[in-house]
Amino acid sequence: xCHNCAQHLSPLDACVAAVSYTxxxxxxxGRFKFQADPSLAxxxxxxxxxxxxxxxxxxxxxxxLPMPLSPARLRxxxxxxxxxxxxxxxxxxxxxxxxLRRGDSxxxxxxxxxxxxxxxxxxxxxxxxxxxxxRGQRVVLVDxxxxxxxxxxxxxxxxxxxxxxxxxxxxxARTEEKERHH
Numbered sequence: 001x002c003h004n005c006a007q008h009l010s011p012l013d014a015c016v017a018a019v020s021y022t023x024x025x026x027x028x029x030g031r032f033k034f035q036a037d038p039s040l041a042x043x044x045x046x047x048x049x050x051x052x053x054x055x056x057x058x059x060x061x062x063x064x065l066p067m068p069l070s071p072a073r074l075r076x077x078x079x080x081x082x083x084x085x086x087x088x089x090x091x092x093x094x095x096x097x098x099x100l101r102r103g104d105s106x107x108x109x110x111x112x113x114x115x116x117x118x119x120x121x122x123x124x125x126x127x128x129x130x131x132x133x134x135r136g137q138r139v140v141l142v143d144x145x146x147x148x149x150x151x152x153x154x155x156x157x158x159x160x161x162x163x164x165x166x167x168x169x170x171x172x173a174r175t176e177e178k179e180r181h182h
Contacts, residue, residue, distance in 0.1 A: 010156075011159075012141075019047065
């Protein structure tokens with residue numbers, strides 16, 4: 001368990017990261033995310049799938065949900081990197097419009113943990129017609145990078161309110177502890 005999860009009660013039942021957000025992965029993820037290179041999704045998802053505990057989590061899940069982007073961020077990037085990863089990890093279980101994001105929150109890069117928490121408070125909600133699909137189910141929540149966990153925790157809280165029975169956070173990369181202490 002990372003220091004952050006030990007200090008803050010997590011709404012996630014489990015959280016798995018494939019790699020540490022360091023070289024060469026940080027460069028590769030930057031290219032995938034900011035230079036609009038979704039062709040990397042298959043390779044990065046393959047890397048994620050082979051991390052310990054990922055395959056059993058995906059097998060046990062009823063739903064694999066990507067972290068949603070705000071409409072502005074989606075327009076800016078042209079694609080949702082978490083959705084691209086989820087589609088390659090588990091195409092049959094991935095649902096793009098179950099978990100939704102309100103408004104346009106500020107960029108998280110360089111923000112402190114408290115600022116990140118403030119940016120994402122109540123940012124996520126469930127599509128009303130999908131709530132029954134989540135209730136009582138095991139869910140895997142997919143994202144590319146976890147820094148403080150603020151966004152994923154807030155998304156998991158929305159899933160919890162909808163009645164998800166078990167939530168596993170699955171990220172490609174986790175930032176190093178020293179990078180998270182601003």
